[in-house]
Amino acid sequence: GESPVLRVCEDGRTVRATAPPPLNKRAEYRDSRDYSFTHVLDGEASQEQVYGATSQGIVQAFVEEGKSGLIFTYGVTSSGKSFTVLGTKEEPGLIPRAVAQICEEAKIAGAARGVQEVAGGGPQSVD
Numbered sequence: 001g002e003s004p005v006l007r008v009c010e011d012g013r014t015v016r017a018t019a020p021p022p023l024n025k026r027a028e029y030r031d032s033r034d035y036s037f038t039h040v041l042d043g044e045a046s047q048e049q050v051y052g053a054t055s056q057g058i059v060q061a062f063v064e065e066g067k068s069g070l071i072f073t074y075g076v077t078s079s080g081k082s083f084t085v086l087g088t089k090e091e092p093g094l095i096p097r098a099v100a101q102i103c104e105e106a107k108i109a110g111a112a113r114g115v116q117e118v119a120g121g122g123p124q125s126v127d
Contacts, residue, residue, distance in 0.1 A: 008040050015040055047087050051097045059098045063105040071098075 019029035087093025
């Protein structure tokens with residue numbers, strides 16, 4: 001069979017790019033190139049795994065330390081950005097998981113943070 005153009009290396013942080021035939025016959029494309037990342041997730045990663053690897057720490061730093069954070073998606077059309085961010089009822093994406101984490105952390109912190117659950121609605125800030 002054909003070998004993949006992109007392969008996640010065993011360290012779970014590196015992607016090896018190898019040019020497909022016939023490009024790999026050209027000198028400038030002959031060698032594979034490695035790209036290192038904080039996390040590499042394959043197409044089989046669950047929404048929970050994606051959240052844990054990419055967003056959970058950012059949200060936790062926001063809740064515990066008031067740090068600002070940015071979570072964004074980037075990719076070609078139909079690559080799964082909206083699904084990753086929004087998810088489904090059965091498999092919530094980044095936004096519903098972040099909101100749930102913030103609400104859970106706020107409940108733990110209690111009224112000291114000024115957040116309470118309002119019947120029939122979502123979390124609301126109170127002064």
